[in-house]
């Protein structure tokens with residue numbers, strides 16, 4: 001074998017090794033050199049179409065270094081004893097393979113450093129940008145019901161009634177006013193459409209949620225204890241100091257986590273307990289929840305919990321009754337929900353009751369719907385659990401809305417040592433909500449709907465050609481039964497980010513040129529920085545994405561996309 005031939009064999013071998021990071025069969029060959037299992041090839045573990053894993057490269061490098069070292073010493077011994085030219089060429093080939101791997105590792109190091117720098121910049125920016133956190137001027141009071149003017153009832157659930165409200169001491173900040181777009185006229189004007197046209201949120205910028213207190217007791221401690229989940233999205237100053245200390249110290253036995261602010265998660269500005277008042281429609285709408293003082297037949301306690309939030313013009317469900325968003329808005333709506341869920345997951349919080357009427361909606365100044373996840377009454381946010389619920393008895397509470405319970409939750413069988421992992425359960429529910437956003441019935445609703453315990457992925461109805469292929473991909477992946485095969489909310493969000501704003505980078509991306517992704521990230525960051533004062537949904541999404549960059553997760557998303565692109569010939 002000539003040296004030239006050996007070099008070309010070496011190069012070829014090196015290239016193959018690069019692809020080992022992407023294609024599992026070749027990876028296994030490398031593993032065989034040392035008789036070890038490759039990371040990612042354990043039995044039962046799914047090899048996702050993920051790309052360019054630095055950990056793998058390091059592994060290959062280690063394997064090859066060991067191999068090369070062995071070869072070297074053998075070759076050296078033979079050289080001294082007149083080693084054969086064949087051994088020398090094989091040794092050379094490995095040397096070239098190694099140097100190519102080193103190049104790739106170097107590229108990886110650079111890309112990871114770029115990601116970290118970008119992330120740092122946007123995390124700092126995020127701390128300064130609080131437009132979504134403070135739609136009302138900061139205020140010191142607001143800890144009692146008398147501080148608010150209460151308007152009409154705007155909603156009701158199984159546990160609470162919600163009223164519009166104003167706080168004379170805290171007028172709305174000008175730039176946070178949501179401009180409601182004129183919705184397209186479709187047939188007869190419904191109540192929802194009429195309320196979207198003439199929102200009262202300008203006069204009543206706040207919403208007060210009055211919890212129904214049946215059986216929790218009337219002391220502040222008992223109320224806060226029983227309803228502590230509602231405080232998960234509360235801002236640090238939402239509670240008066242004494243209550244805050246009680247709640248934060250876990251005085252009630254069950255210390256719940258507090259979610260930090262995020263544009264797609266509701267913010268509770270104030271939370272206090274007060275005597276239940278007779279509010280408009282109370283006797284007609286929720287007589288049983290009233291205390292005997294107001295309704296002799298009522299079962300409610302005298303005091304309850306009040307939560308003060310921003311008043312949103314409608315829920316996602318109400319919006320979808322009158323509007324089918326176009327594909328760009330639809331993609332951004334799903335993306336916002338994924339961002340919200342990812343934010344919660346990272347803090348060890350599972351919402352467990354995602355449905356379109358627990359998602360509130362307003363519009364940004366460009367008319368794009370902005371979504372926030374609300375109603376944390378069913379969430380899992382206990383300090384020590386970290387998204388894993390011990391499921392030793394069937395009485396353990398698994399969350400609300402059984403129709404949108406992820407398969408790993410709905411099929412869990414209680415027993416000693418059993419735990420339910422909620423880390424991808426909310427992401428699954430978003431897959432089902434994706435159908436609603438794109439104008440289809442939720443496949444898990446209704447008598448003829450699929451059952452999350454028993455459905456087969458093949459039974460999922462197609463989303464149709466009006467839905468962008470990348471959204472179809474995300475929905476399909478999110479609804480995978482097996483949580484190990486399902487992408488996390490972060491990876492699913494990355495898929496949408498890449499396909500919304502990184503199309504060019506994707507088109508030129510190939511498995512051996514991950515550097516293109518970091519080039520795109522740099523350009524994208526520059527553009528986003530230039531519009532850093534924009535308060536649009538699009539700008540918010542892009543900032544959030546860059547503030548939570550993780551190269552591995554981005555590569556996984558790119559891998560899913562490239563895999564699909566080859567199938568659909570994009």
Ligand SMILES: Nc1ncnc2c1ncn2[C@@H]1O[C@H](COP(=O)(O)OP(=O)(O)OP(=O)(O)O)[C@@H](O)[C@H]1O
Nearest residue numbers: 155156157158159160162207309310311312357375
């Ligand atoms: N901040 C808000 N702005 C405007 N409307 C709101 C707001 N919060 C809640 N609503 C309305 O009130 C309804 C009931 O609120 P919410 O879902 O929080 O109550 P709940 O009793 O906890 O519900 P569930 O039955 O899901 O437990 C919502 O569906 C929505 O229509």
